[in-house]
Amino acid sequence: MLAAAGGNPPRQAAGANPSGVNLGGVKSDAPLRWPKPIGSPVLDSLRPVIENSRDVHTHVDKIVEVAGWMAYEELPMPEYHLPAGVGVNDPKEAIDFIMVADVIDTAFTDFTTHVKFTTEYAGQHWSDSEAEFACLKRAMDNGIPILDGNFLAKVTRQQLNEIFSGNIEMPMLDEKLAVLHQVGPVLAEKYKGRFSNFVHSCPPRLYDNGKGIIDRLVVEFPRFNDVSQYDGHEIKLYKLPQLGIWFVYASLHPGGKFQLEDIGAMTAFADYIVPVALRLLGITSYSPALEHAINTYQMIPRDSTQEVEVRAHCIYATALLREEVNKIRPADKQIIIPQIDARLWMPYHTTFWPHHLTKTIMY
Amino acid sequence: MDTSRRAFVKALSALPVEILASRKLPSSSTLAATRRRPASLPEIRWPKPIGSPVLESIRLAIENSRDVFTHVDKIVEVAAWMGYEDLAIPEYPVPSGVQSTAPNDVVDLILVANSIDTAFTDFKTHVKFQVDYEGRHTSDSDAMFACLNRAMHNGVPILDGRFLAKVTRPELEKIFAGNIEMPMLDEKLEVLHQIGSVLAGKYEGRFHNFIKSGPPLLYDGGNGLVERMSKEFPRFNDVSSYDGREIKFYKLAQLGLWFAWATYPKDGPVQLNDVEKMTTFPDYIVPVALRLLGINSYSPELEHAIDTYQLIPRDSTQEVEIRAHSIYATALLREEINKIRPADLQVIIPQVNERLWTHYHTTFWPHHLTKTIMY
Numbered sequence: 210m211l212a213a214a215g216g217n218p219p220r221q222a223a224g225a226n227p228s229g230v231n232l233g234g235v236k237s238d239a240p241l242r243w244p245k246p247i248g249s250p251v252l253d254s255l256r257p258v259i260e261n262s263r264d265v266h267t268h269v270d271k272i273v274e275v276a277g278w279m280a281y282e283e284l285p286m287p288e289y290h291l292p293a294g295v296g297v298n299d300p301k302e303a304i305d306f307i308m309v310a311d312v313i314d315t316a317f318t319d320f321t322t323h324v325k326f327t328t329e330y331a332g333q334h335w336s337d338s339e340a341e342f343a344c345l346k347r348a349m350d351n352g353i354p355i356l357d358g359n360f361l362a363k364v365t366r367q368q369l370n371e372i373f374s375g376n377i378e379m380p381m382l383d384e385k386l387a388v389l390h391q392v393g394p395v396l397a398e399k400y401k402g403r404f405s406n407f408v409h410s411c412p413p414r415l416y417d418n419g420k421g422i423i424d425r426l427v428v429e430f431p432r433f434n435d436v437s438q439y440d441g442h443e444i445k446l447y448k449l450p451q452l453g454i455w456f457v458y459a460s461l462h463p464g465g466k467f468q469l470e471d472i473g474a475m476t477a478f479a480d481y482i483v484p485v486a487l488r489l490l491g492i493t494s495y496s497p498a499l500e501h502a503i504n505t506y507q508m509i510p511r512d513s514t515q516e517v518e519v520r521a522h523c524i525y526a527t528a529l530l531r532e533e534v535n536k537i538r539p540a541d542k543q544i545i546i547p548q549i550d551a552r553l554w555m556p557y558h559t560t561f562w563p564h565h566l567t568k569t570i571m572y
Numbered sequence: 573m574d575t576s577r578r579a580f581v582k583a584l585s586a587l588p589v590e591i592l593a594s595r596k597l598p599s600s601s602t603l604a605a606t607r608r609r610p611a612s613l614p615e616i617r618w619p620k621p622i623g624s625p626v627l628e629s630i631r632l633a634i635e636n637s638r639d640v641f642t643h644v645d646k647i648v649e650v651a652a653w654m655g656y657e658d659l660a661i662p663e664y665p666v667p668s669g670v671q672s673t674a675p676n677d678v679v680d681l682i683l684v685a686n687s688i689d690t691a692f693t694d695f696k697t698h699v700k701f702q703v704d705y706e707g708r709h710t711s712d713s714d715a716m717f718a719c720l721n722r723a724m725h726n727g728v729p730i731l732d733g734r735f736l737a738k739v740t741r742p743e744l745e746k747i748f749a750g751n752i753e754m755p756m757l758d759e760k761l762e763v764l765h766q767i768g769s770v771l772a773g774k775y776e777g778r779f780h781n782f783i784k785s786g787p788p789l790l791y792d793g794g795n796g797l798v799e800r801m802s803k804e805f806p807r808f809n810d811v812s813s814y815d816g817r818e819i820k821f822y823k824l825a826q827l828g829l830w831f832a833w834a835t836y837p838k839d840g841p842v843q844l845n846d847v848e849k850m851t852t853f854p855d856y857i858v859p860v861a862l863r864l865l866g867i868n869s870y871s872p873e874l875e876h877a878i879d880t881y882q883l884i885p886r887d888s889t890q891e892v893e894i895r896a897h898s899i900y901a902t903a904l905l906r907e908e909i910n911k912i913r914p915a916d917l918q919v920i921i922p923q924v925n926e927r928l929w930t931h932y933h934t935t936f937w938p939h940h941l942t943k944t945i946m947y
Contacts, residue, residue, distance in 0.1 A: 278864040281937040489653040539936065556657035556927075561914065 242269050244528035247546070248474040250416060250445055252528055257442040258521035264499040265518035267526045271491045276533030279552070284534070284544050287551040289459050292346035293331070300466040301405035304457050305356040308404035310345055311453030312392050312432060313385040314338055315570045319377060320508075328375035340375060348372045356403065358396025361389040384570050388432045395429055408457070413468045415454065415475065422469075426450040435571040437517045446520050448572045452478040455547050477527040477550040479520035480572045481564040486553035489562060492526050503565050511569045519565055527553070617644055619903035622921075623849045625791060627903055629820040633896035636815060639874040640893035642901045646866045651908030659909070659923050662930075664835045667717045672724070676780040679832045679841045680731040683779040685720055686828030687767050687807060688760040689713055690945045694752060695883075703750040715750060723747045731778065733771025736764045759945050763807045770805055780841050783832075788843035790829065790850065797844075801825040810946040812892045821895055823947045827853040830922050852902040852925040854895035855947045856939040861928035864937060867901050878940050886944045894940055902928070 241260055244252065259267070296303025317326040317337045327336040330343035345355055353372065354360040364372075369386050373379035400406035407429075414421040419428075427434040433450040436443050455475055461467035477483055487493040495503070499515050509516045531546045538544070616635060619627065634642070666678050667685075692701040692712045702711040705718040720730055728747060729735040739747075744761050748754035768777075775781035782800075789796045794803075801808040801822075808825040811818050830850055832842040852858055862868040870878070874890050884891045906924045913919065 278866070281860075281864050281935045282931045283934040485656075489656050491653070542936065556659075559658045560656045561917065562656040 242529065244525070244532055247476075247528070248416060248471055249476050251447050251451070251476045252524060254443065254445040255521045255525055258439050258444055258517055259525050261440060262518045262522070264496040264515050265522045266494050267522050267529070268492060268494065269529060272526060272529050273533050275490055275492060276530060276537060279530070280534040280537035282552070284542075284548045284552055286463075286548060287459055287555075289456055291460065292342050295346060295349070296460070300461050301403065302356070303460055304405040304408055304467075305403050306345065307456045307460065308408075308453050309356055309361070309392075310338070310342055311449055311456065312388050312430070314341065314449060314452070315384065315572065316380050316568070317341065319380050320566065320568060322377075324377050326373075326375050326377060326379055328373075341373075344373045344375070344379075358393040358400070358402035360393070360402075362393030362397050364389055364393070381568075381570070388570060391432055392430055399429075408454075414471050415451075415469060416471060421471075422454055423447060423450050426454075432570060437512045437520075439514060439517045439521075444517055444521060446479045446524070446571070447476075448478045448480060448520075451475055459547075473545050475545060475547050476524045477546055477553075478572075479523045480554075481567075482558045482560075483527065483550060483553050484519050484523045485560060485562055485564045486557045487523060487526050489557070489560075492530070493522050503563050506563060506566055509565045509567045511567050511571075516565070516567050617904065619900070619907055622851075622903070623791065623846065624851050626820045626822055626826075626851045627899060629818065630896040630899055632817045633814045633819050633892055634900050637893045637897070639871040639890050640897045641869050642862075642897050642904070643867060643869065644904060647901060647904050648908050650865050650867060651905060651912060654905075654927065655909040655912035657927065659917075659919050659927055661837065661923055662834060662926050664831060666835065667721070675836055675841050676778070677731060678835065679783070680779045681717075681720060681724075682832045682835065683828050684731060684736070684767075685713070685717060686824055686831065687805070688716070688763055689824060689827070690759065690947065691755050691943070692716065694755045695941070695943060697752075699752050701748075701750050701752060701754055716748070716754075719748050719750065719754075733768040733775070733777035735777075736768030737772050739764055739768070756943075756945070763945060766807055767805050774804075783842055787845075789846050790826070790844060791846065796846075797829055797842075798822055798825045801828075807945060812887045812895075814889060814892045814896075819892055819896060821854050821899070821946070822851075823853045823855060823895075826850055847922075848920045850920060850922045851899045852921055853947075854898040855929075856942075857933050857935070858898045858902065858925060858928050859894050860935055860937055860939045861932045862898060862901050864932070864935075867905070868897050878938050881938060881941060884940045884942050886942050886946075891940070891942050 243256070246253070291303060291306060295306050317340065318324065319326075325336050326340050327334060328340045328343055328347075329335075330347050333343075335343040348355045353368075355372065364386070366382070366386055369382060369389070370378065373382065379385065396402050396404060396407065400410070407425075408422060411417075411422045411425055412420060415423045417424060419425075427436075427447060427450055433447070435446045435448050435450070437446065438444070454469075455478070458467055458469055458472060462469075484493065488495065499509075499519075502509060502515070509519070527546055527549045531544060531549045534549065535543050618631065621628070666673055667681060672678070692715065693699065694701075700711050701715050702709065703715040703718045703722075704710075705722050708718065710718045723730045728743075730747065739761070741757070741761055744757060744764070745753065748757065754760065771777050771779060771782065775785065782804075783797065786792075786795050786797060786800055790798045792799070794800075802810070802825055808822070810821045810823050810825065812821070813819070829842060829844065830847075830853070833840070833844045833847060836842070859868065863870065874884075874894075877884060877890070884894070902921055902924050906919060906921045909924065910918050
């Protein structure tokens with residue numbers, strides 16, 4: 210999602226480029242440190258990008274330094290909250306709700322005006338993805354079968370516009386409509402209209418030689434096939450399929466309602482915000498050209514080398530940061546990458562530092 | 573005080589010191605000895621005045637520190653990323669389970685609880701005080717709130733100074749029935765007798781009457797709320813002597829007022845027209861955050877004492893320096909952060925305090941151990 214598309218003038222902060230070094234185009238002779246395998250096709254696919262990056266660079270020494278203080282933080286498993294009443298004693302409904310919300314979890318800020326989508330529900334003011342949640346719950350309250358693929362397959366633009374009534378027209382409404390028209394028929398035809406039936410038709414694994422939940426999400430629902438080409442290689446990012454299933458896991462696993470054998474194969478969810486956190490911490494740095502483009506709110510085209518590098522380094526750097534953090538923590542406090550992702554995302558998701566702007570349905 | 577770390581401590585204390593030593597951080601104590609400020613160096617950087625007698629009083633301890641050092645370059649570096657974080661004023665919920673949600677009652681509860689907000693971990697066994705109440709498992713200060721709620725539910729008038737002035741040890745044991753006897757129960761009993769007597773004698777037994785009887789200011793030439801708390805209730809007179817001079821900390825006086833204010837920031841019973849004069853609340857956790865971020869460093873002796881869980885005596889120069897540098901460093905960190913932020917997102921020091929505390933209050937890194945009723 211697009212959390213804060215700007216409105217602020219470009220900034221040069223003290224220490225904003227802590228390395229102070231332009232590494233653009235300079236290739237180091239030092240061997241690239243690669244994270245130990247975690248069983249993730251996403252992580253495995255990134256190597257051509259990290260090795261050949263032009264505009265984004267990861268500084269392993271900074272990762273070690275940051276781990277030296279971050280490791281002693283709590284770094285809890287994040288707690289996500291569904292709108293009141295959703296999925297109570299009904300894990301299948303929780304899965305349906307999370308995954309329907311996830312398929313349309315794309316920009317909530319108008320790319321032209323930079324106005325953020327907000328809505329009122331249950332006497333409260335909501336914005337961004339929380340506003341999306343509130344709209345979906347409000348639709349459920351009004352008897353609209355928003356979790357049913359049969360409905361989603363045929364929902365009209367006007368209906369969707371009403372479901373997402375708020376301060377402005379829901380950003381990327383046409384794209385969200387197209388996604389629902391794609392996802393709805395698949396659910397209707399193969400899974401009795403419900404994401405929970407899809408999830409339960411999979412083994413309890415993210416990846417399983419093509420049969421895992423993520424393996425199948427990206428094949429059966431093309432909107433989840435978040436891949437890009439880079440120098441002729443296919444780079445897998447899989448932001449929304451991973452995030453959706455992580456959200457399901459974080460919501461249901463603590464109560465024993467959802468198991469995954471390979472949860473450790475989750476990577477960071479490569480979005481707009483985690484790259485900002487890494488950039489501010491000095492873990493990544495950008496070429497002057499990319500830095501300037503972001504600071505002046507220029508669009509970074511989808512699938513451009515710059516966009517792919519921003520996202521790939523986000524996954525690479527968080528994998529290494531998790532390794533360094535775990536070196537310091539005792540055995541009973543070891544963490545997985547999504548805990549790093551949450552730690553970086555939380556304090557910065559409302560930041561006034563500019564993030565890259567890319568128009569896409571993939572995050 | 574959060575002390576969940578101590579379960580880990582207990583396991584660690586059996587380890588050889590070499591292993592503990594290997595946990596040193598970059599830019600840690602190895603540098604401390606060489607960074608000690610020679611007298612010939614230029615004036616230290618002092619934060620711009622914020623009208624806080626606390627901040628003004630600590631200068632002597634900063635200028636003459638033997639064991640604790642603040643690195644301004646690190647503050648600038650940390651501000652360059654922390655400045656872009658949210659750093660919102662925390663929205664404290666009304667204490668969970670409170671039986672009466674009338675703001676005056678809630679403020680009374682906050683201030684009574686705050687007066688006994690001292691160690692919740694047994695100093696010998698390192699076991700943490702815990703309570704199950706209304707289906708929730710709580711520990712530390714949450715457990716204290718649960719006990720107070722339980723007492724209110726059972727009709728025990730714990731908000732009333734007339735009760736607190738005479739509460740007996742067995743009664744207090746019953747109020748704080750949990751997994752172990754409440755740590756520092758005798759000290760807490762003594763505190764309650766003291767604040768109870770004052771509240772009963774002057775304020776019809778209630779803290780909110782104390783609040784109402786003066787201007788809505790922290791400091792006001794002796795009539796401010798912090799000034800009156802530290803004067804009228806000696807348990808809040810959190811000061812130490814350092815090289816013959818008085819150093820003010822006022823941790824719990826400031827924290828209680830901050831907590832009460834932030835629970836109802838708009839129009840609650842505690843209004844603070846000079847809330848920007850708040851400093852950090854120097855406790856066990858904020859120093860750890862500053863130490864881990866490299867903003868503070870310690871002499872090898874102090875580092876070793878903390879890492880091996882030796883008690884740092886109350887009012888020792890080491891204890892005073894740890895707390896003074898918390899206040900000094902967070903004041904500078906706030907200045908640097910505000911240089912980066914736009915006008916409508918400027919922060920005050922308690923927001924920085926909150927940021928450091930929340931990230932580290934459950935840390936397994938050892939904090940200094942001092943037995944005191946002041947934090």
